[in-house]
Amino acid sequence: MKSVLVGMSGGVDSSVTAYLLQKQGYRVHGLSLMFWETRFNSGTTACCSIDSVLDAAKTAAIVGVSHSAKDVRVEFMERVIEPFIAGYRDGLTPNPCVLCNKHVKFPALLDTANEMGIDFIATGHYAGIVNQHLTIATDKKKDQSYFLYPLTSEMLSRLVLPLGGLTKDEVREVALSLNLPAATRPESQEICFVVDCDYGKFIRDYDGGVSRDGPIIDMEGNRIGTHHGLYAYTLGQRRRIGIPAKEPLYVIGIDTATNTLRVGQRQFAVAPECIVGDLNMLVDIAFPASLDVKIRSAGRLIPALVSFVDAQKVKVVFERPQWPPAPGQSAVFYDEGTVIGGGVIV
Structure with missing residues (x-):
């Protein structure tokens, strides 16, 4: 019997993944990775809270698979949180999910599988594996292949993605039929470790120096306003500029060397x-x-x-x-x- 290690966040997707793989004849072991909020408080985020780990354990018991947890908080801080904050401080718009998959989640799954002598690894991502090639999921609206491009060839050769051919509605129907703890859980927020999607507050809490006032200039270089920290902006953004104009203004450039935000009309934003x-x-x-x-x-x-x-x-x-x-x-x-x-x- 082939064995598979399933990354179980406590959410509906990874819960159904564990169930489906067991039904397919795999010997399944569920692994919950403790990333971030698990060390501070419970129930504040969809996939990082203690409640989520407990839900994963409950699901494993219902489905009838073994389960354990692994602490990767140090790795998550060093490889995801700190680069996330540094990126915004440097005028970038980092993608923490890509960083996590590349540096933390999948390396932890693969290392644990190797330590336990398990053949495959699996997650609840909506994407496909065809001849060890990563493909778009059947449910195009839920497709998550974008986040998986940094995986190594070894990871892909051992990766199983059972949700690639299913829709979200079909997955939730399976969870409801089993009365799984995650069956009615709402969708995860965009950034799992940021409460209420307020990434600006998160960054300020960890680096108060990012809130540094600077000039907002137009396309001709004229100062037309003041920003309160470049970290709050990304290219093409319209919100938070706060300057009256005949036509809407968008972020055209972010210059961290001079702490300057450049704005202009829509036609100047496209690339x-x-x-x-x-x-x-x-x-x-x-x-x-x-x-x-x-x-x-x-x-x-x-x-x-x-x-x-x-x-x-x-x-x-x-x-x-x-x-x-x-x-x-x-x-x-x-x-x-x-x-x-x-x-x-x-």
Whole structure:
């Protein structure tokens, strides 16, 4: 009998994953990773609270699989929280889910599986594995392949994703039929460790120096206002500019060297291309290549020409100018639904 280690957050997706794999004949062991809020308080976030770990243990008992927990709080602080704060301080828009998958979650799952002599690892992500290639999920609205591009070939060769062919409604129906603790739990918030989605407060609490006033300038370089910290802005943003204008103003540039925010009208915000570094290619491909690119987790696939700048970077030229890609976010490359690779927008 093949064995599989399932990352169980206590949420509905990972709970159903454990159940489905057991029904498929795997010997299942559930592992809950203690990331962040588990050391402070309970019940404040969807997937990081003590309540979530307890729910995962209850689910494991209902489904009839073994369960344990692993403390990765130090790794999460060093590889996710601190880079998240530093990124915003440096004018970037980091993606903590990508950082977590790359540096914490999947390395912890793989290491534990190896220690326990378990054959495979599994999560409740909506994505597919076809011939060890990562693919888009059947439920396009829930597809999470974007977040998985930084995985290694070893991780992909041992990864099982049973939700890739299901819709969210189908998954929740399974959970309801089993009366699982997570069956009626609402969707997880965007950033699991940030309470009430207020990332600005989170950053200020850990680095009060980010709230430094600076000039807001227009496209001609004229000072037209004052911002209260560049960390609160990302390219293309309209909220929190707070300057009356005949046409809406958007963030066009963030200059941390001079602590300056540049704003302009919508036509100045779009971008014809972007540069992507810190590459992780999952499929060998010759560049230049015409591929579909996703520059936001919830964004659509954009036709683009991708070509090498050097060994570490590629240039992505969009078929049509796009709402500005935010430095620090990821750009992920697809070919007919298969993830080719990706990197960080620089």
